[in-house]
Amino acid sequence: MLKIAQYTLSSPLLQAPMAGVTDRVYRDIVREHGAGMATSEMVTSQLSLLKTQKTQLRLPQLDECSPRSIQIVGTDPDTMAEAARHYVNIGAEIIDINFGCPVKKVAGSKQLAGSALLKDEQKVEQIISRVVEATGNIPVTVKYRTGWCQSTRNAVRIAKIAEQAGVAALALHGRTREDKYKPYAEYESIRQVKKHANSIPIIANGDIAGDEEQARFILDYTQADGLMIGRASFGRPWIFSELNHSLFGIPTKEITWQYKRDIALKHLESVHDFYRDSTSHHAKATTSHTGFANKVINWYLLSMSIQTNLRPRLLKSRTPGEQISLFKEVLDAAA
Ligand SMILES: Cc1cc2nc3c(=O)[nH]c(=O)nc-3n(C[C@H](O)[C@H](O)[C@H](O)COP(=O)(O)O)c2cc1C
Incomplete structure (x- = not known):
């Protein structure tokens, strides 16, 4: 079974964090239906913004299913380390760092956060190191894209940086920032990452649609340790129990x-x-x-x-x- 540092997950199928989607209610429902983990949607690392009702509602709560993973987004290593420490103090059990968000508000020239950081490998290393140092024995994970654009794909280098800096698991969405959401995600980069950063779990993400054959193909081809499902779970939280059953033989109720x-x-x-x-x-x-x-x-x-x-x-x-x-x-x- 998929293990992220000290946490053995109940399933290798994870719910992808999605802003405006994976609120507390959504996370509870997918966990109930077999997702091994459901990371919170991204939250700011600017602690001064924490007062806002919007951010408060995004935070994981202590009565939520363990492990409670919270995703932070930001650009300054010290600010992100401070935020990570704060979130751990209020109950996060895993800190996930967002190096994948493509939207202008996050990755645009004003913020240079999310996927924009993939253009600055040194900054990626600094952020991860500072956050890992700040969180002590609380695992740090990373979710990212394959690069900023096709010509600068650096998924393997980022994976090695993350591995060396003490990251406990990586989730890779098989698209660059430039690709946004255009069809289709590719899995070759995920396969390469698994080959070259094999000391930590690698989770494959992108276009996993819920059919057994496709999911099995992605697992076999990439050799990934888990799959992360985003949009296919909209209105279909039972996707996790269906795939748990067909891929891993985990017993499930009949989905009538x-x-x-x-x-x-x-x-x-x-x-x-x-x-x-x-x-x-x-x-x-x-x-x-x-x-x-x-x-x-x-x-x-x-x-x-x-x-x-x-x-x-x-x-x-x-x-x-x-x-x-x-x-x-x-x-x-x-x-
Ligand atoms: C509405 C929406 C919001 C998203 N918000 C986040 C986010 O907060 N953090 C993140 O890492 N990825 C976010 N993503 C990306 C997803 O986690 C995932 O990587 C992407 O949708 C590809 O997976 P899928 O094809 O299974 O949907 C978001 C995606 C969507 C569609």
Whole structure:
């Protein structure tokens, strides 16, 4: 089984961190359905911004499934080390560093964080070393892309830097920053990384769609120790238990239509509970609350191939109660 430093995971299939997606509710649901770990979406290493409600809601909580991994993003080694120390103090059990984010707000010329750091290997080394030093025996992992652009791919060099600086595991998305999300991810770089940095677990990421044959191919071809799944888990948290069963023979419940319906409904109810409880004292509560609830509805309608003319009403529901009962009606009508 996949081991990250002192943590033996229950499955080598991990949920990819996704900003605006993998909130506490999402992480709980995928863990319940077989994901071996679900890292938080990226959070700032600027501790002064920690007060914001948005960041507070992104942080892992002490009652969350272990190991609690939190992903930090930033650019200054000392600031990131200080942030890592802070997150460990409030309960993180693994610190993940983001060297993969392609978006302008993070990797643009103003911030030079996320995937932009792949252009500066020395800085990567400094950041990792400082964070590893700051976190003591709390494992540090790295999630990154294969390089800034096709002509400067440096996944193997980054892996060796990370390995030498004491990183406990690497997750590699088989695209460069320049590739953004264009089809398709490639797995050759992941295979090379596994070949050249074989003292730590390597986790393959990119376009894993949930079918057994493809997942088996990626594992065999790259020899990776685990797979990380992002978008394919939208409205489909049972993807983990399905693949756990088909790839590794881990027993699972039968995934019937009724089972999916119950999960979809529970996901929506949990989003309403979580944001209502967490944000009831904040004026801006409704933005993330409604945003997440509507995303959840759209994901499940798509993944369960449900077409309904009630969709506009569903997304514009005035109260959580109204939305939940309408969603139930839609799910039951589609059964
Ligand atoms: C909406 C969205 C948000 C994302 N946010 C993050 C993030 O916060 N940190 C990170 O390392 N990667 C982030 N990613 C990248 C994913 O973790 C993953 O590497 C990428 O989606 C490829 O995997 P997939 O093809 O299985 O989706 C994000 C991706 C999406 C689609």
